Amino acid sequence: MGYASVWKILPIVLSRAVWVVPTLLGLIVITFVLSRVIPADPVALAAGEAATVEQVEALRVKLGYDRPILAQFGTYLGNVFVGDLGRSLFTDREIVEDLADRLPATIELTLVSMFIAIALGIPLGILSAVKRNSLMDHLVRILSVGGLAVASFWLAIMLQLLFSMRLGWLPLSGRYSGFAPESATGLLLLDALLDLDFDSLSIALQHITLPALTLAIPSMATIVRFTRAGVLEVLNSGFVMYERAMGFPESTILFKYVFRNALTSTVTQIGLVFGLLLAGAVVIEAVFNWPGIGLYAYNSILQSDYNAIMGFTLWAGGIFIFVNLIVDIVHSLIDPRGTA
Amino acid sequence: MSAPMLSVQQVSVDFATEDGTVHVLDGVSLAVGRGEIVGLVGESGCGKSTLARTILGVLPPHISTVSGGRVVFDGENLLDMPHRRLARDVRGRRITLIPQDPYQAFNPLFTVGTQIMDLMRTKSPAPGGLSGRARKRFDRDRVIQVLEAVNIPSPAEALKKLPHEFSGGQLQRLMIAMAFLPNPELIIADEPTTALDVTIQAQILRLLRNMADREGVAVIFTTHDLATAYQLCDRVVVMYAGQEMEDADTDSFFASPRHPYTYGLLGSIPGKNAEVREIPGEMANLADPPSGCRFRTRCARAEVRCAEARPPVTECAAGHVVRCFNTANEQVAT
Known part of the structure; x- marks a missing residue:
């Protein structure tokens, strides 16, 4: 349908994919360096307050923290490549396992948030631009500026107070009431849908509503603003003027021609917005006691569990790179000019 | 002369700007007959x-208002016509546009074919009885035929390409094709060669002239270049500061120009031997135009009465009108 064919975008995809490797490598270096320059002694923390100096040093040797920094990095890098992120300094569990256990909850939360942000953000942005300077536009703009400015944890608590404590409509926190049903994919909503288990679906939906909404708001505000700006810019372009002068139906102009051009800037934004979601997830999961990676990171930070923090950072960075790769591919599908 | 196909009568348009209301058009009149090419x-x-x-x-929208006048096209005032009807039945169908900059007028993300076929979907000149497959075939044949007429090599292939794969000259040929596709009665060509290389301009003008003659379409051709108007047009209308200053058929216009502004324009055409003269001063400030004649501040022959009253539009010869007190005077101003 006029969109670029797979063959045409393959070179673009490959050229972007090649960049993933050095980007990831850079990410690993930065996480590692940051974890070693922080002025705290993770070994001492792990050994506990009661440990003697000898015990701390013994643990240091055991964990390999006494070796030269480059040697430590070499080992770390090698381990990362075989999928070993080390063990938690506190629980001694494999961090990869910890992350894998908590991954589905976070994926579910971010996906639902992303969906809310896009499904509401793009139409609101378009409406706001098309009805420029109307009451609707002003309202949307106030809300989107507010959405960016408001602190997530405060908003989360206010929503909890209103909807859970006062009105009692939605659960206060957690992912499910009681024990979650046996899960095939780890995504409760998807499982319930696949099993046609509408009771579970309803319970899971009630739990995810507030955290997903709170998490979505800054991202949605960003998408609204960029979509509005994009549409306004496109509405002023020469081809819109030409199409109007040639009497193209307004619906064709707006939904076919303007929409796609405006989408190119919005799609690029969505990749960045995903970073907002990941960062927001740490706070939101902590407030809503959502058993995901964000909550894990939050707890790890409180405990200075360095290996776990590094594991989370790598995961978040990796997924961010991955999402932006997808965004680049989608962008090249929308814009067939090949901007690689 | 029978009633012209299009007659613009005393049209005034105001723009709201930061400097106040600007009278961009101030009582402009002109007429276009069927098949006539008028240079503006x-x-x-x-x-x-x-x-x-x-x-x-x-x-x-929002910043402009038509504060007076009529635009009568085939007996109907377009300024009164309901917006929907204007968009559906007139624009792109009976009156089409060749834009100034073809690079800007094509959407860069869609193939040329998509954009042309979208035009044909609502503006095709297909007979009313055709529908479905027959209509599609008619449209497709018409597109190929017109693309060939504007010298686009292998039209079927060209339709699959994106705008950036064409040169500016080819894009403007495609724009010309789109202007002719709906089989209109009037084409408005808004400085169609300004954005193009000089070497291409002549080709495009010749093409436009040939197509218009063959299809019997009237054209309003805007340009800042009198020489181009001389080559292309049947009639020339000179505008200054939102008013028509002189309006005559091409022969009469160039044989005996009447308006001092026209002399100025003629003098500023670079020739082989003649020295190029420029018109002194700058375009009148439309937010606060001079009293009386709008051109008097730059006119070599301005008199006291030019500041006191607005000069009338007088017919100084058959079909030759001029907005000046000095219509009898023909010598070239210095």
Whole structure:
């Protein structure tokens, strides 16, 4: 349908994919360096307050923290490549396992948030631009500026107070009431849908509503603003003027021609917005006691569990790179000019 | 002469700007007969593009108002016509546009074919009885035929390409094709060669002239270049500061120009031997135009009465009108 064919975008995809490797490598270096320059002694923390100096040093040797920094990095890098992120300094569990256990909850939360942000953000942005300077536009703009400015944890608590404590409509926190049903994919909503288990679906939906909404708001505000700006810019372009002068139906102009051009800037934004979601997830999961990676990171930070923090950072960075790769591919599908 | 196909009568258009209301058009009149090519000549800012947009009914919304006059097309005042009907039945169908910059007028993300076929979907000249597959075949044949007529090599292939794969000259040929596709009665060509290389300009003008003659389509051709108007047009209308200053058929216009501004324009055409003279001063400030004649501040022959009253539009010869007190005077101003 006029969109670029797979063959045409393959070179673009490959050229972007090649960049993933050095980007990831850079990410690993930065996480590692940051974890070693922080002025705290993770070994001492792990050994506990009661440990003697000898015990701390013994643990240091055991964990390999006494070796030269480059040697430590070499080992770390090698381990990362075989999928070993080390063990938690506190629980001694494999961090990869910890992350894998908590991954589905976070994926579910971010996906639902992303969906809310896009499904509401793009139409609101378009409406706001098309009805420029109307009451609707002003309202949307106030809300989107507010959405960016408001602190997530405060908003989360206010929503909890209103909807859970006062009105009692939605659960206060957690992912499910009681024990979650046996899960095939780890995504409760998807499982319930696949099993046609509408009771579970309803319970899971009630739990995810507030955290997903709170998490979505800054991202949605960003998408609204960029979509509005994009549409306004496109509405002023020469081809819109030409199409109007040639009497193209307004619906064709707006939904076919303007929409796609405006989408190119919005799609690029969505990749960045995903970073907002990941960062927001740490706070939101902590407030809503959502058993995901964000909550894990939050707890790890409180405990200075360095290996776990590094594991989370790598995961978040990796997924961010991955999402932006997808965004680049989608962008090249929308814009067939090949901007690689 | 029978009633002209299009007659612009005393049209005034105001723009709201930060400097206050600007009278971009101030009582402009002109007429276009069937199949006639009319050149609308003037400096940038004289209102020729605004006039083109007024006729098409696509003035920039919110900031512009038509404060007077009529645009009568085939007996109907387009300024009164309901917006929907204007968009559906007139624009792109009976009156089409060749834009100034073809690079801007194509959407860069869609193939040329998509954009042309979208035009044909609502503006095809297909007979009313055709529908479904027959209509599609008619449209497709018409597109191929017109693309061939404007010298686009292998039209079927060209339709699959994106705008950036064409040169500016080819894009403008495609724009010309789109202007002719709906089989219109009037084409508004708004400085169609300004954005093109000089070497291409002549080709495009010749093509436009040939196509218009063959299809019997009238053209309003805006340009700042009198020489181009001389080559292309049957009639020339010179505009200055939102008013027509002189309006005559091409022969009469160049044989005996009457308006001092026209002399100025003629003098500023670079020739082999003649020295190029420029018109002194700058375009009148439309937010606060001079009293009386709008051109008097730059006119070599301005008199006291030029500041006191607005000069009348007088017919000094058959079909030759001029907005000046000095119509009898023919010698070239210095």
